[in-house]
Amino acid sequence: MSIILVTGGTGLVGKAIQHVIETEPEGSRFGKKPGEKWIFVSSSEADLRDTEQTKRLFEKYKPTHVIHLAAIVGGLYINMKCKLTFLRDNILINDNVLHTAHLTGTQKVISCLSTCVFPDKVTYPLDETKIHLGLPHESNFGYSHAKRLVDVQNRAYKDQFGCNFTSAIPTSIFGPHDNFNLESAHVIPALIHKCYLAQNNGTPFIVGGSGKPLRQFIYSRDLAKLFIWQLREYDDVEPVILSVGEDQEVSVKELTDAIVKAMNYKGEYILDTTQADGQFRKPASNKKLLSLMGEFRFTPFDEALQDTVQWFLNNYENARTGARGT
Numbered sequence: 191m192s193i194i195l196v197t198g199g200t201g202l203v204g205k206a207i208q209h210v211i212e213t214e215p216e217g218s219r220f221g222k223k224p225g226e227k228w229i230f231v232s233s234s235e236a237d238l239r240d241t242e243q244t245k246r247l248f249e250k251y252k253p254t255h256v257i258h259l260a261a262i263v264g265g266l267y268i269n270m271k272c273k274l275t276f277l278r279d280n281i282l283i284n285d286n287v288l289h290t291a292h293l294t295g296t297q298k299v300i301s302c303l304s305t306c307v308f309p310d311k312v313t314y315p316l317d318e319t320k321i322h323l324g325l326p327h328e329s330n331f332g333y334s335h336a337k338r339l340v341d342v343q344n345r346a347y348k349d350q351f352g353c354n355f356t357s358a359i360p361t362s363i364f365g366p367h368d369n370f371n372l373e374s375a376h377v378i379p380a381l382i383h384k385c386y387l388a389q390n391n392g393t394p395f396i397v398g399g400s401g402k403p404l405r406q407f408i409y410s411r412d413l414a415k416l417f418i419w420q421l422r423e424y425d426d427v428e429p430v431i432l433s434v435g436e437d438q439e440v441s442v443k444e445l446t447d448a449i450v451k452a453m454n455y456k457g458e459y460i461l462d463t464t465q466a467d468g469q470f471r472k473p474a475s476n477k478k479l480l481s482l483m484g485e486f487r488f489t490p491f492d493e494a495l496q497d498t499v500q501w502f503l504n505n506y507e508n509a510r511t512g513a514r515g516t
């Protein structure tokens with residue numbers, strides 16, 4: 191019996207993994223396999239910043255494998271505002287999860303990093319060898335240093351104790367169950383929510399920044415399949431970038447136009463150039479991923495965006511919008 195514990199199992203990525211495991215044909219490459227038990231946990235079961243609560247969680251479920259997603263996560267503006275929280279809370283969460291996994295003999299841990307970990311000044315495209323070649327971008331140095339440290343920890347656990355710990359590096363993620371709270375959301379959910387408010391309340395649709403920065407977006411349900419692949423078929427400490435191809439960059443302006451179309455919004459939007467742009471671009475290569483797993487069909491961006499918008503519209507009352515303290 192494999193017991194797979196997914197920390198952060200109630201967030202954007204955790205919900206996507208649960209969806210894939212429950213909807214793909216049983217026994218298929220991404221579906222549930224016989225003898226597997228999947229457990230998805232949130233902070234309400236254990237605050238992973240706390241060592242004792244982390245230990246109790248591991249004692250309760252006795253996981254053989256962990257997909258470690260739990261993190262303090264947010265968009266550009268909250269990252270700029272709360273650097274210490276993003277640094278310290280994420281260091282605590284990661285250290286508790288990895289050390290408890292080591293102490294309890296967990297067979298494998300995959301932790302989730304982010305392309306934010308890469309240096310600001312680096313040659314593109316990003317690849318798995320470039321994480322530690324320089325300082326990350328100033329806008330998110332708290333979050334990115336905490337995430338980088340996971341790669342260092344994984345190597346040290348392997349070196350000293352032979353642990354099978356590794357990491358995944360996704361680009362910007364979006365999909366159902368995202369965080370649409372305008373205080374902390376990433377760019378896609380923030381723009382969907384702003385467009386919704388403009389459409390329904392007649393408020394101005396203001397897009398932060400120049401619209402020029404480029405990003406690579408991955409649909410959460412595609413990413414979920416890649417995590418499941420990595421869990422079952424990849425055993426190496428070296429991280430793997432989980433991303434669409436580097437030729438799939440989208441500008442914030444193109445993204446806004448796609449959201450306007452998906453929402454059927456008839457009004458205007460304003461690019462507010464007084465707001466920060468963040469890093470201009472950070473294209474990442476998925477060559478290693480594809481060379482290891484072979485063919486993979488990514489959902490076309492417009493289709494994934496349409497699904498996300500539809501999910502948001504259908505679930506507005508319960509989505510994380512900032513209303514009701516969500």
Ligand SMILES: NC(=O)c1ccc[n+]([C@@H]2O[C@H](COP(=O)([O-])OP(=O)(O)OC[C@H]3O[C@@H](n4cnc5c(N)ncnc54)[C@H](OP(=O)(O)O)[C@@H]3O)[C@@H](O)[C@H]2O)c1
Pocket residue numbers: 197198199200201202203204231232233234236237238239258259260261262263283302303304305360361362363364367368369376
């Ligand atoms: N979203 C992106 O664009 C993006 C891009 C690259 C990498 N990532 C990485 O992907 C992973 C998943 O992100 P996500 O977007 O799915 O995040 P999310 O939707 O904000 O979900 C975060 C999850 O972590 C849990 N969590 C937060 N603080 C916790 C704590 N102290 N103890 C236990 N659990 C805690 C949350 O539980 P509650 O619901 O109970 O708070 C929730 O289940 C993270 O490691 C993130 O760094 C995200």
